Amino acid sequence: MSNWxxxxxxxxxxxxxxxxSPDFSHIVVPPAGSTRRPDVLAAEPDLRDMPYGLVRVLDDxxxxxxxxxxxxxxxxxxxGLRAMMLTRAFDSRMFQSHRQGKSSFYMTSTGEEAxxxxxSMVLGRDDMCFPTxxxxxxxxxxxxxxxxLINQIFxxxxxxxxxxxxxxxxSARKYGFYSLxxxxxxxxxxxxxxxxxxxYKGDHKIAISFIxxxxxxxxxxxxxxxxxSVYRAPVILCVTNNQWAISSFQGIAGGxxxxxxxxxxxxxxxGLRVDGNDFLAVHAATRWAADRARSNxxxxxxxxFTYRVAGHSTSDDPTRYRPAxxxxxxxxxxxxxxxxxxxxxxxxxxxxxxxxxxAAVRQAVRAAxxxxxxxxxxxxxxPDTSEIFEDxxxxxxxxxxxxxxxxxx
Amino acid sequence: MATMNMVRAINSALDVMLGxxxxxxxxxxDVGYFGGVFRVTDxxxxxxxxxxxxxxxxxxxxxxxxxxxxxxYGLRPVVEIQFADYILPAYDQLVSEAARLRYRSGGEFWxxxxxxxxxxxxxxxxxxxxxxxxxxxAHVSGLKTVIPSNPYxxxxxxxxxxxxxxxxxxxEPKRIYNGPFDGRxxxxxxxxxxxxxxxxxxxxxxxxxGKAAIARHGAAVTVLAYGTMVHVALSxxxxxxxxxxxxxxxxxxxxxxxxxxxxxxxTRRCVIVHEASRFAGFGAELSALVQERCxxxxxxxxxxxxxxxxxxxHAFERDYFLGPDRVVVAMxxxxxx
Ligand SMILES: Cc1ncc(C[n+]2csc(CCOP(=O)(O)OP(=O)(O)O)c2C)c(N)n1
Numbered sequence: 001m002s003n004w005x006x007x008x009x010x011x012x013x014x015x016x017x018x019x020x021s022p023d024f025s026h027i028v029v030p031p032a033g034s035t036r037r038p039d040v041l042a043a044e045p046d047l048r049d050m051p052y053g054l055v056r057v058l059d060d061x062x063x064x065x066x067x068x069x070x071x072x073x074x075x076x077x078x079x080g081l082r083a084m085m086l087t088r089a090f091d092s093r094m095f096q097s098h099r100q101g102k103s104s105f106y107m108t109s110t111g112e113e114a115x116x117x118x119x120s121m122v123l124g125r126d127d128m129c130f131p132t133x134x135x136x137x138x139x140x141x142x143x144x145x146x147x148x149l150i151n152q153i154f155x156x157x158x159x160x161x162x163x164x165x166x167x168x169x170x171s172a173r174k175y176g177f178y179s180l181x182x183x184x185x186x187x188x189x190x191x192x193x194x195x196x197x198x199x200y201k202g203d204h205k206i207a208i209s210f211i212x213x214x215x216x217x218x219x220x221x222x223x224x225x226x227x228x229s230v231y232r233a234p235v236i237l238c239v240t241n242n243q244w245a246i247s248s249f250q251g252i253a254g255g256x257x258x259x260x261x262x263x264x265x266x267x268x269x270x271g272l273r274v275d276g277n278d279f280l281a282v283h284a285a286t287r288w289a290a291d292r293a294r295s296n297x298x299x300x301x302x303x304x305f306t307y308r309v310a311g312h313s314t315s316d317d318p319t320r321y322r323p324a325x326x327x328x329x330x331x332x333x334x335x336x337x338x339x340x341x342x343x344x345x346x347x348x349x350x351x352x353x354x355x356x357x358x359a360a361v362r363q364a365v366r367a368a369x370x371x372x373x374x375x376x377x378x379x380x381x382x383p384d385t386s387e388i389f390e391d392x393x394x395x396x397x398x399x400x401x402x403x404x405x406x407x408x409x
Numbered sequence: 410m411a412t413m414n415m416v417r418a419i420n421s422a423l424d425v426m427l428g429x430x431x432x433x434x435x436x437x438x439d440v441g442y443f444g445g446v447f448r449v450t451d452x453x454x455x456x457x458x459x460x461x462x463x464x465x466x467x468x469x470x471x472x473x474x475x476x477x478x479x480x481x482y483g484l485r486p487v488v489e490i491q492f493a494d495y496i497l498p499a500y501d502q503l504v505s506e507a508a509r510l511r512y513r514s515g516g517e518f519w520x521x522x523x524x525x526x527x528x529x530x531x532x533x534x535x536x537x538x539x540x541x542x543x544x545x546x547a548h549v550s551g552l553k554t555v556i557p558s559n560p561y562x563x564x565x566x567x568x569x570x571x572x573x574x575x576x577x578x579x580x581e582p583k584r585i586y587n588g589p590f591d592g593r594x595x596x597x598x599x600x601x602x603x604x605x606x607x608x609x610x611x612x613x614x615x616x617x618x619g620k621a622a623i624a625r626h627g628a629a630v631t632v633l634a635y636g637t638m639v640h641v642a643l644s645x646x647x648x649x650x651x652x653x654x655x656x657x658x659x660x661x662x663x664x665x666x667x668x669x670x671x672x673x674x675x676t677r678r679c680v681i682v683h684e685a686s687r688f689a690g691f692g693a694e695l696s697a698l699v700q701e702r703c704x705x706x707x708x709x710x711x712x713x714x715x716x717x718x719x720x721x722x723h724a725f726e727r728d729y730f731l732g733p734d735r736v737v738v739a740m741x742x743x744x745x746x
Binding site: 009011013017104105155156159163164165166167169181182183184185212214215217218219220245246247248252253254315316320321378382383385387388389392399400403407 | 438439441442443446459460463464465466467468469470471494495497498533534535536537538687688717718719720722723724725728729
């Protein structure tokens with residue numbers, strides 16, 4: 001007989017559920033400016049504290065402090081602010097359009113706009129982003145035409161993806177935006193391969209890729225890290241930790257045990273943990289990783305620490321699994337408010353200008369939505385039916401030819 | 410007895426089995442507290458505890474691999490893959506591991522696991538929320554694949570699947586979770602309450618795997634279908650007035666070959682209907698079996714009505730989803746033959 005106790009089966013559960021008071025007391029928020037900024041070509045063993053820190057630039061008063069301040073010009077800051085505000089206005093309008101039956105599905109990125117907007121501004125036009133579905137701000141920062149997005153969401157006759165793809169799973173090659181798949185995580189390794197190809201060709205392009213914290217549990221994540229490390233691929237691998245994967249809290253993906261940035265250590269990659277609601281911090285950390293990649297320093301894993309304010313998609317109700325007012329208690333604030341306060345503090349912005357910009361982005365979205373509606377919404381307009389059979393292969397074989405004839409298109 | 414839709418009936422099967430057998434446990438993405446994105450596991454964690462019904466990481470390969478290990482230990486895990494499209498990351502575990510564990514170990518280990526997953530089109534899910542992957546499982550020796558078409562069968566078949574000592578893929582036609590759908594988008598949506606198969610016993614019962622049901626008796630032509638397509642086929646029969654016999658296969662592995670052959674030998678004609686793409690779909694196997702074993706009884710070529718050989722296109726849902734008209738055309742062709 002042994003004296004060991006019986007083994008216990010452990011299933012992690014979040015601290016609070018609907019009806020409880022929100023509790024983020026487990027989250028340690030170091031003061032802005034307190035996390036060190038190592039040299040971009042520092043050796044990986046000298047970077048192993050970074051995944052446990054939190055890169056922050058904007059302090060509680062909206063000032064930019066510490067070694068990570070990217071020193072952006074007012075016009076760059078405003079560009080970022082506009083992209084975020086446009087994203088928010090767009091999300092709100094498109095969510096409402098779904099409720100009105102104009103599309104089949106939508107997902108917002110409310111609270112996470114800084115991640116797409118700032119990384120988009122760091123990466124160049126020739127680089128490639130392998131996005132998640134919460135990255136529309138990446139396109140907004142590059143002035144992708146709103147109408148094209150809307151036509152895709154409405155699946156109408158002008159849908160740039162020809163009616164084949166679920167709304168919001170965009171593809172925008174000319175804007176450095178790789179085609180989205182509905183299978184989460186499945187493109188993480190493509191980014192590594194794309195970056196390896198650039199290195200193989202002796203080009204200057206780098207790749208950036210995003211994955212949700214929940215999806216880091218997929219094999220794709222670990223495979224990508226292995227290849228990125230082994231071949232020193234010029235790629236920035238990002239985890240957007242917005243705390244929730246549909247109804248599952250980050251502990252279900254292992255977030256209670258260590259940080260997502262610290263996953264890097266086992267692969268011999270640098271890992272940075274960054275305040276994802278701080279536009280300046282996101283920008284600076286991405287710049288650091290991009291510079292490292294461009295100087296043949298290889299890949300970096302970045303965890304953007306943020307919060308999914310709204311539901312997962314139009315199909316779920318977050319109040320069924322978390323306190324209704326949890327978002328309001330998120331300790332790292334709102335990315336738009338924080339950048340706005342910063343700009344006002346610099347003397348480069350005012351409440352009145354902010355209101356004006358807000359009205360302008362809303363008007364831009366409204367005008368685009370009207371144009372999209374004029375082309376048609378879901379079920380009222382669609383691309384030519386023959387599109388079903390195009391692009392399955394480069395050249396259609398007899399099956400496609402026969403079936404197309406049978407359909408009469 | 411109670412009136413249940415498919416979601417409730419499947420939930421009831423899981424509830425009954427959690428209550429009966431402490432070795433049964435349930436896990437998958439969002440199935441715990443939230444009760445699954447289709448609400449199929451609603452209330453189970455609350456009633457039976459988080460150790461019996463819990464959330465899994467987003468890792469289909471991990472979910473199935475873990476289930477296999479649990480099964481090898483002696484548990485009967487029932488895992489949910491959120492959409493059948495996402496079984497593919499677990500495909501290697503199912504095919505290379507679960508399917509062959511008993512065989513390769515000389516019977517020393519086996520994996521009594523059940524993998525539940527909503528599948529099929531008709532809900533504007535686009536290419537990654539609409540797949541019908543049954544044929545890729547049917548091709549693998551060592552797996553069983555079950556597809557119910559109504560609440561009564563769903564509950565009885567799921568209990569049988571959980572009690573089965575082999576790995577079972579249990580595909581749930583999500584288009585008919587809340588009501589039968591016959592492929593006519595222009596008609597009001599019906600619900601299960603009006604359907605006799607929604608009368609479901611509250612407690613334990615089974616529907617054996619490998620036994621087809623005759624959904625409608627007839628003499629003119631045999632229609633083989635499963636899942637949502639049973640309802641499409643019945644509607645085609647009703648609209649055309651053709652006296653067809655509609656066979657609901659209920660499971661494609663094991664396959665109730667006797668019921669199929671008996672019917673085709675009687676009607677001498679055969680139409681096969683499935684949602685999945687046509688080329689190398691399960692209809693090809695059915696067609697070959699019928700041809701091999703009923704050749705001298707057949708009076709017309711076997712017809713297959715199936716999805717097009719393309720990915721599932723979002724905006725074209727209603728062009729793509731197979732309706733009764735195409736089944737009627739196929740039946741008429743066999744009658745002329
Ligand atoms: C391979 C695969 N499995 C499951 C799903 C269903 N699904 C869609 S989004 C999602 C949650 C993703 O959470 P996370 O990675 O944290 O990203 P977030 O939505 O929070 O941005 C799941 C499980 C899917 N789309 N693909």
